[in-house]
Amino acid sequence: MTKTDGKDKAGGLQIVSFTIDDKEYAIEISKIIEIIYYKAATALPQSPQFIEGVVDLRGTVIPVLDLKKRLRLVSKTAGSSNHILIVRFGDKMVGIVVDDVKEVLQIEEGQIQSPQTYIKGGGSKHLRGVCKVHDQLIFILSLDTLLSDDEQAQLREI
Amino acid sequence: MRSFRDFIVQRLEYKILSLILVILVISFTITFLIISSREKQSSINDEREKAKLVADTIHETLDRDMMAFRADVVRFLMDDLKKLEGIKRIQIVRGDAAYVGDGRGRDEAFMDFKTLNDVKQRITTLYKPEWERDHVDRKANTAAGTDNPEFQQYFKKTVQALSNTKLGVEDEKALKRGRLDASYFEEIDGEQVMTYLRPLPLFPKCALCHGTGYSIRGILMISTSMEGVNAALKQSQRYLIMASLGTVGALIILLRMLMKRVVLSPMNNVVGRVKAIAEGEGDLTSRIVVNYQDEIGDMARWFNKFVETLHHIITQVSRAAKQVKAVSQQVLSGTKQITDGADVQMQAIETTAAAVEAVNVSINQVASNASSLSALSEESAVAILQMSSSIDEIARSAAVLATTIEDSTASILEMSSSVKQIDENVTSLNTAAEDTAASMTEMDASIKQIRATVFDTVQLSKGVMDDAERGRRATELTIQGIGKVQDYSNQVNAVIRNLTSRTESIGKILNVIDEVAEQTNLLALNAAIIAAQAGEHGKSFSVVAQEIKELADRTATSTKEIHGIIRALQDESKNTVLAINRGSKSVEDGVRLAGEAGSALNKILESSQLSTSRIQEIARATDEQTKGVRRVSESMRQMTEMVQQIANATHEQFKGSELIIGSTEKMKDIAAKVKNATQEQSIGNKQINEIVERVTAQVKEIAQSSGEQAEESANILKAVSEIKKVVVQNMDAIGKVGIAVEELMKQASQLSQEIDKFKL
Numbered sequence: 001m002t003k004t005d006g007k008d009k010a011g012g013l014q015i016v017s018f019t020i021d022d023k024e025y026a027i028e029i030s031k032i033i034e035i036i037y038y039k040a041a042t043a044l045p046q047s048p049q050f051i052e053g054v055v056d057l058r059g060t061v062i063p064v065l066d067l068k069k070r071l072r073l074v075s076k077t078a079g080s081s082n083h084i085l086i087v088r089f090g091d092k093m094v095g096i097v098v099d100d101v102k103e104v105l106q107i108e109e110g111q112i113q114s115p116q117t118y119i120k121g122g123g124s125k126h127l128r129g130v131c132k133v134h135d136q137l138i139f140i141l142s143l144d145t146l147l148s149d150d151e152q153a154q155l156r157e158i
Numbered sequence: 159m160r161s162f163r164d165f166i167v168q169r170l171e172y173k174i175l176s177l178i179l180v181i182l183v184i185s186f187t188i189t190f191l192i193i194s195s196r197e198k199q200s201s202i203n204d205e206r207e208k209a210k211l212v213a214d215t216i217h218e219t220l221d222r223d224m225m226a227f228r229a230d231v232v233r234f235l236m237d238d239l240k241k242l243e244g245i246k247r248i249q250i251v252r253g254d255a256a257y258v259g260d261g262r263g264r265d266e267a268f269m270d271f272k273t274l275n276d277v278k279q280r281i282t283t284l285y286k287p288e289w290e291r292d293h294v295d296r297k298a299n300t301a302a303g304t305d306n307p308e309f310q311q312y313f314k315k316t317v318q319a320l321s322n323t324k325l326g327v328e329d330e331k332a333l334k335r336g337r338l339d340a341s342y343f344e345e346i347d348g349e350q351v352m353t354y355l356r357p358l359p360l361f362p363k364c365a366l367c368h369g370t371g372y373s374i375r376g377i378l379m380i381s382t383s384m385e386g387v388n389a390a391l392k393q394s395q396r397y398l399i400m401a402s403l404g405t406v407g408a409l410i411i412l413l414r415m416l417m418k419r420v421v422l423s424p425m426n427n428v429v430g431r432v433k434a435i436a437e438g439e440g441d442l443t444s445r446i447v448v449n450y451q452d453e454i455g456d457m458a459r460w461f462n463k464f465v466e467t468l469h470h471i472i473t474q475v476s477r478a479a480k481q482v483k484a485v486s487q488q489v490l491s492g493t494k495q496i497t498d499g500a501d502v503q504m505q506a507i508e509t510t511a512a513a514v515e516a517v518n519v520s521i522n523q524v525a526s527n528a529s530s531l532s533a534l535s536e537e538s539a540v541a542i543l544q545m546s547s548s549i550d551e552i553a554r555s556a557a558v559l560a561t562t563i564e565d566s567t568a569s570i571l572e573m574s575s576s577v578k579q580i581d582e583n584v585t586s587l588n589t590a591a592e593d594t595a596a597s598m599t600e601m602d603a604s605i606k607q608i609r610a611t612v613f614d615t616v617q618l619s620k621g622v623m624d625d626a627e628r629g630r631r632a633t634e635l636t637i638q639g640i641g642k643v644q645d646y647s648n649q650v651n652a653v654i655r656n657l658t659s660r661t662e663s664i665g666k667i668l669n670v671i672d673e674v675a676e677q678t679n680l681l682a683l684n685a686a687i688i689a690a691q692a693g694e695h696g697k698s699f700s701v702v703a704q705e706i707k708e709l710a711d712r713t714a715t716s717t718k719e720i721h722g723i724i725r726a727l728q729d730e731s732k733n734t735v736l737a738i739n740r741g742s743k744s745v746e747d748g749v750r751l752a753g754e755a756g757s758a759l760n761k762i763l764e765s766s767q768l769s770t771s772r773i774q775e776i777a778r779a780t781d782e783q784t785k786g787v788r789r790v791s792e793s794m795r796q797m798t799e800m801v802q803q804i805a806n807a808t809h810e811q812f813k814g815s816e817l818i819i820g821s822t823e824k825m826k827d828i829a830a831k832v833k834n835a836t837q838e839q840s841i842g843n844k845q846i847n848e849i850v851e852r853v854t855a856q857v858k859e860i861a862q863s864s865g866e867q868a869e870e871s872a873n874i875l876k877a878v879s880e881i882k883k884v885v886v887q888n889m890d891a892i893g894k895v896g897i898a899v900e901e902l903m904k905q906a907s908q909l910s911q912e913i914d915k916f917k918l
Contacts, residue, residue: 014690016683029690035683083680103707104686 013109017102017138018085020067025098026105026138027085028128033093034086035101048154050147055095057086063155064095070146071126087143092156105138107131112140171414171422178413179406186402194395201387202352206341209354209380212239212248216378217334217356225363229277230288233268246351247381250358251301253317253374263313266301267376269294277367303353303379308342313377316357321373325359333359343384350384424454432461442469476913483906486899493896497889504889507882515875564826571819581808588801595794602787605780612777619770626766630759637752644745651738654731661724661731668717668724675713682707 014029034057041053041064052066064084084095112129118137128142147155166172216235223231239248250267267273271293278285303309316338325333333356341354356378360368364375431446442465448458682703689700 016687029687032687035680035687037680101680101683104683104690104704 013107013112015105015107015138015140016085017105017133018083018098019100019102020098024102024136024138025067026131026140027087027096027143028140029104031087031143032085033088036084036086036095038081038084038097041095041097048151050151051155052097055084057093057095060093062086062093062095064097065147066097068097089143089155090152094155105133107133115139170425171417174417175410175414179410182406182409186406190395190398190402193398194391197394198391201391205352205382205384205387206354209341209352209382210336210339212245212380213336213339213354213356213378214334216248216380217358220358221334224367227284227286227367228288229268229274230291230293233293236268244383244386245380246346246349246383247302247353247379249301250376250378251304251313253313253358253376254368254372263377264301264304265299266296269296269299271295272299273368276369280367280369301379303344303346303381306342306344306353308344309353309355309379312340312355316377317374320357320359325361330361333357344381346381350388351381352384353379353381355379421454424450424452428454428458428461431458435465442472472913476910479906479909479913483903483910486903486906490896490899490903493892493899497892497896501889504882504886578812581805581812585805588798588805592798595791595798598787598791598794602784602791605784605787609777609780609784612773612780616770616773616777619766619773623763623766623770626759626763630756630763633752633756633759637749637756640745640748640752644742644749647738647742647745651735651742654734654738658728658731658735661727665721665724668720672714672717672721675710675717678710679707679714682710 015026016029016032016035017024017026019025036057039055041055043053044051044063047053050065050070052064052069054061054063056062081097081099083098083101085098085101086093086095111131111133113131115127115130118130126142126146128140131138131140166176216232216239219235220232223229236248236250239245251263252265252267252273253263254273265272274289274293277289319338336356339354339356341352343350343352345351358375358378360370360373360375368375428446435441435444435446445462445465446458448455448462450458685703686700686707689696689703692699
């Protein structure tokens with residue numbers, strides 16, 4: 001299978017949108033390996049704060065991140081965690097717990113706006129950009145900057 | 159002596175004088191004794207004072223000259239004083255212990271050289287030749303009078319008092335004034351003297367010349383003669399006695415003269431007069447001439463009074479004596495007459511005795527008659543008593559009659575008032591009857607109305623009954639209808655429950671479809687991801703995946719809609735069930751209420767049936783009542799008529815009762831009169847009874863006294879015979895009296911002669 005960055009020729013970008021606490025986020029489809037139903041993570045002793053635990057995916061142990069904790073998202077309407085996105089994180093697979101996976105979207109590069117347009121401060125470093133689809137703001141997460149180097153190191157140790 | 163005493167006793171003058179003399183002598187003797195005793199004491203005091211004066215002089219001289227070392231001056235002074243008249247002895251007896259051998263003072267001072275020699279030895283430088291000039295040197299120096307026990311006693315006592323005593327200046331003065339001085343009487347050469355003693359103690363100032371060791375220098379002894387004093391006393395006594403005697407004599411003479419003038423001459427005067435009367439052969443006419451106001455005058459006056467009284471008495475006696483004489487003569491003649499009379503009396507008594515006997519007989523007859531009279535009287539008394547009691551009974555009956563009449567009067571009065579009341583009542587009854595008749599008419603009308611009303615009520619009641627019957631039927635139908643409703647509702651309920659279960663089955667199926675759709679969606683997503691990662695090759699696959707996803711989405715949407723419909727259906731069915739349940743409950747309530755209504759209607763039906771029958775009864779009763787009212791009205795009319803008749807009758811009765819009352823009043827008066835008359839009769843009867851009783855008693859008394867009289871007459875008979883004896887004795891006595899009267903006459907004439915002697 002040929003390796004792609006998810007971009008087509010026309011310079012469009014495919015993203016998978018999902019919701020966490022009624023907020024809509026998205027990740028580039030190229031980063032996603034698989035979407036599975038949520039299953040309870042087995043907690044690891046002395047694991048970092050942001051790692052919820054590990055899940056077994058057809059014999060492979062995959063660490064699972066809790067984005068709510070990582071992004072320090074606090075919402076009044078806590079949605080139920082229904083899916084886990086299995087994504088490529090360097091040479092490792094990592095699970096990200098989300099509420100609901102929505103759909104696969106085809107967006108143009110021009111639609112993507114800089115996150116600074118909406119968010120000031122350090123919060124924007126985790127984002128690749130923001131786009132507007134069907135009058136709904138979608139925050140496109142940047143997996144490369146989602147975790148710090150130390151955290152990435154800690155993750156590799158698992 | 160006897161003749162002297164007799165002489166004194168005979169004369170009052172001498173009696174008085176001798177009494178005065180005795181009193182005077184006693185009083186003068188007592189005065190004399192007191193005066194002479196006091197005079198002697200004062201003379202002795204004078205003597206003692208004199209001796210003390212001399213002792214003071216000598217003491218002073220001793221004190222002064224001894225201190226000037228001039229003992230010789232004192233010696234000469236003593237010698238000079240010895241020569242004074244009246245002073246029998248003056249000397250100082252030494253008290254020095256050295257010269258007092260046996261405790262008694264004996265040596266006389268200045269009579270030897272003992273003291274002088276001693277002094278010379280003590281103070282050689284002060285020697286003076288004058289000390290020895292003309293100094294006596296007695297070999298046996300013993301002071302005179304020292305053997306006197308009184309002196310010895312004094313000496314010892316004084317030495318003892320002054321020894322062991324420190325004498326001060328005050329003591330010296332006191333001694334000089336004679337604190338320890340003493341005196342006593344003794345005799346020197348057969349002459350009485352008073353010896354005065356004064357101690358001369360050893361003062362400290364004396365010790366220079368005389369040394370110490372003894373308490374007393376000496377005792378100064380002065381003896382003065384008492385001859386002069388005694389002579390003067392005797393002279394004074396003699397003078398006193400003579401003066402007393404003279405006074406007594408003079409007083410006696412004076413008293414005798416005064417007595418003679420004041421007492422004796424009047425006395426003698428009175429005595430002379432009395433004597434003259436006594437010797438004047440009973441001259442009771444002469445009187446004493448009274449010139450005195452004292453006791454003698456009183457005596458004379460009272461004597462005159464006495465003579466006067468005596469004169470009066472004697473006059474009366476004389477008169478009496480004359481009368482006695484006259485009476486005696488009369489008595490004499492009287493006695494003679496008595497004697498004659500006694501004879502007559504004797505005869506009379508005899509006749510009396512005979513008469514008394516006759517009387518006795520007659521009295522006995524009287525007594526027997528009185529007894530029979532008494533019996534008769536008692537019988538009549540009994541008869542009267544019976545009559546009296548019967549009259550009493552009549553009186554009582556009359557009283558009862560009176561009360562009965564009173565009672566009947568009262569009853570008639572009451573009746574009359576009752577009749578009046580009846581009259582009134584009848585009048586009111588009449589009005590009442592009329593009122594009743596009116597009321598009955600009204601009642602008749604009312605009953606007719608009631609009847610009409612009852613008829614209406616019966617119709618109404620029947621209507622109610624029909625309605626109630628219809629209601630009951632309707633209720634039964636309702637209950638049946640409700641029962642059907644209940645059945646239907648139960649059926650609906652079952653259908654809905656079935657429907658609900660079916661709907662739930664559809665829900666379950668829908669869930670499965672939903673799940674499939676979702677999984678399909680996920681698969682489509684994953685397929686899209688894979689297709690995307692396959693790049694250009696996976697592009698068609700991506701389209702298929704997209705379509706699959708869309709299908710899945712549509713399916714999910716449909717199922718969601720179906721879910722909504724089913725949920726709505728379920729809600730509806732739930733509501734329907736609830737509604738049915740509520741309806742069921744309502745139906746139950748309706749059934750219950752319909753039942754209740756049915757029973758209520760039944761009750762109404764029963765009640766209305768009952769009330770209908772009652773009302774019918776009432777109607778019947780009302781009919782009866784109407785008939786009754788008519789009958790009552792008729793009766794009332796008849797009654798009114800009767801009442802009217804009664805009223806008329808009562809009115810007449812009332813008039814009649816008034817007449818009766820008048821008659822009864824009269825009857826009452828008559829009864830009262832009868833009663834009073836009967837009562838008076840009863841009282842009269844009682845009085846008669848009492849009189850009869852009294853008569854009976856008197857008759858009894860007469861019978862008794864007749865008996866007694868008979869006895870008495872027997873006694874009189876006895877007495878008459880006794881009298882006869884007495885008369886005989888009297889006649890003897892009268893004879894004796896005649897003799898005595900003759901004697902009396904003699905005595906009376908003698909008395910007359912004697913009284914004639916008084917000059918009246």
